[in-house]
Amino acid sequence: MMNDSKSIRIHYGLRAVILLAFALYIGHLVQQDALNYYVAPKLARWVKLCPVPLVLMAFSLVVQALFGKGSVLCDCDHRLPRSGHRSVVLYGLFLFPLLLGFLLPDRALGSMAVAKKGISLSYPSSDPYQEEFAILAQKLFAQPVIPVYPAIFSETFGAIDIYKHQFEGKEVAVAGFLYPTEAGSANNTFAVSRFLVQCCTADAAPFGIMVDPGKKISLPADTWIKVRGKLHIVHYKGQEIMQITAESITPISQPATPYIYTSTDSIAAWDQLQTAAKTAK
Known part of the structure; x- marks a missing residue:
């Protein structure tokens, strides 16, 4: 029928x-x-x-x-x-x-999503981008304070991670949201984090870098902060990772674009961002 x-x-x-x-x-x-x-x-x-x-x-x-x-x-x-x-x-x-x-309010992904997905504190390199990361690493190393631009967030830490021993002791400035890691309960460390999005939030992957604040801080999870400090190699869960020994931690407003995205040409993006930063000064 x-x-x-x-x-x-x-x-x-x-x-x-x-x-x-x-x-x-x-x-x-x-x-x-x-x-x-x-x-x-x-x-x-x-x-x-x-x-x-x-x-x-x-x-x-x-x-x-x-x-x-x-x-x-x-x-x-x-x-x-x-x-x-x-x-x-x-x-x-x-x-x-x-x-x-x-x-429901529209809001960016935060610590709850990180806890479910698991945060990456190292940046796996890919052979096709090895040369590009090498050039980017040279440009980063030449800076008195390495700025981690959101437009090339993962590429910057990818280059640093590949040549982590060369970047030991270098000063860096990075912004992201505070994620209290498992280790943080014992020694006050936490991760300053961002979500890498390829297409949509369904494929969002949390990346970050560990921060040692030197003392206990009262900022809650998901607080957006700018961290400035020196890079050091530490052992975490059986692997070497980079950690920032913080010299300053400043709360900031959540940026209009909270996520990060991959760049098709990190070298060109770095040069453009540096030019724009110098012009702004």
């Missing part, structure tokens, strides 16, 4: 509502400048355009529901839910996450 025309029209209307809700939610994220909490910039530019086709599809469904002839209404050979309860469950699977999206 085929789905009747009236039921199909009702479900067309419900589907139109869901599509419009998605369009409104994306528009809400764009208006609140919160889209960067969920997707990488290269994807965000396309997500911003999604409300247009979503609204057009919803409009098409509404037109068909109101004015479509019964003989041409499509049930796509799928049985509709047999009861109103099942329909509520089916469409609730789409509407409930949207409701949470509207009701």
